[in-house]
Amino acid sequence: MTAQKSTSPDSYDKAFSLINPIDIPWVDALRRSAFKKFQELGLPTQRRGNEPWKYTDIRKLAKHEFQPVLEHKTVSDQVVRDHSIIAGPSHLAVFIDGTFSPSHSSVNDLPKGANFSSLASAFHSQDILVEDKISRYSGYKAEAFTALNTAFIEDGAIITLTAGTVVKAPIHLLFITTSHKHEVAIHPRIFVHLEESSSASIIESHTGIQGNVYLSNAVAELLIDSNARLNYYKLQRHPTNAFHITNTEAIVNRDGYFSCVNIDLGGDIVRNNLNTRMAGEGASTKLNGLYLTTDKQHVDNQVIIEHIKGNTRARELYKGILDGQSRSVFHGSIIVREGASGVDAYQVDKNLLLSNQAEADTKPAFWVYTDDVKCGHGAACGQIDDDAVFYLRSRGLDEITARQLLIHGFIAEVIDSIENPDLRDHVSDLVHSKLEQWLLV
Secondary structure (H helix, E strand, O other): OOOOOOOOOOHHHHHHHHOOOOOOHHHHHHHHHHHHHHHHHOOOOOOOOOHHHOOOOOHHHHOOOOEEOOOOOOOOHHHHHHHOOOOOOOEEEEEEOOEEOHHHOEOOOOOOOEEEEEHHHHHHOOOHHHHHHOOOOOOOOOOHHHHHHHHOOOOEEEEEEOOOOEOOOOEEEEEEEOOOOOOEEEOOEEEEEEOOOOEEEEEEEEEEOOOOOEEEEEEEEEEEOOOOEEEEEEEEEOOOOEEEEEEEEEEEOOOOEEEEEEEEOOOOEEEEEEEEEEOOOOOEEEEEEEEEEOOOOEEEEEEEEEEOOOOOEEEEEEEEEEOOOOEEEEEEEEEEOOOOOOOEEEEEEEEEEOOOOOEEEEEEEEEEOOOOOEEEEEEEEEOOOHHHHHHHHHOOOOHHHHHHHHHHHHHHHHHOOOOOHHHHHHHHHHHHHHHHHHHHO
């Protein structure tokens, strides 16, 4: 079924007419092609018969008339420090309202073989890599928000590692959205290519300053060549009046490794599409996620792992803690293509409800088109075990401390999967601070 278009059909036409022109023929053609496709697809506000959006109603988002950012603001160094998440060594690239800010960034100290460029800079330098790779993996012709991102493509990050390059300190991509008089949309774009036997850790973090409603609509394309290793972390801390949509495409080639830890702590309506293609024999992936929701927040994770080649391995663990009238959706799909024997895949989604009004929908799914595979899944949803609370209280703990201990034990597995100690400690502090506020209310 074709998705119903926005309740403000003229708003995106107007916004498209306002974007800053990029006087490069292939970029202009790409933008126009993507916008035409977006007009054909429309926003997925119609949920009947539209399985990927069945449990997520975005009519609230569709009512807003988002404009591109026309006046790019500056922020103080203190604002950047307040929103940064790494205390230890890192290579920081800051984007203010979607535009790269060299004055706040420190990416010139990357080791030999590691290269960073802003997308805008690469456009104007006629970088052949960008023309060859951008939108090659993201598939904007089938996904409305990817089409919208591509139509409004302007800036972002390009990270490439030549064969054998090892980047020890994490590369931190920090996207800060400021407050504007109008409702604005930013469309960050990320492209990462790790060549053979290279390795890196990349943090993609999104945050914003409380103010008017805004939309953050990000697309990331990640290419991991043979024997390469990418640890990817996504942290979302938008204010609760922001909408956040992400589409992440990862291609893992022979004996490559891709791990992703996705943490959602803010936003109003949040939708994460994570598609991982196991494109080479021996490839492996580990996908973990944690989401904390309260009030009427809504977080939807759609995770697809496609095993194209055999002898590939996947592990997937998502956990949520829901309070208030919030809602979560998890739809995990594992696809094993014909001839991809020897696949070993397992997925789990678990949710802890702190309120009788919170709701978690989980839907694991498998499509297996070959023999000799090992696939499994698990799902659980419930409240804190009163017997466990009673036991801890009998050992001298008060009720709040007992509940905190049980909740922290529930989420520890995901937080502990963050390999970078500085990031792990920071995420742990953010999560525990938020939970403490909830439990003390």
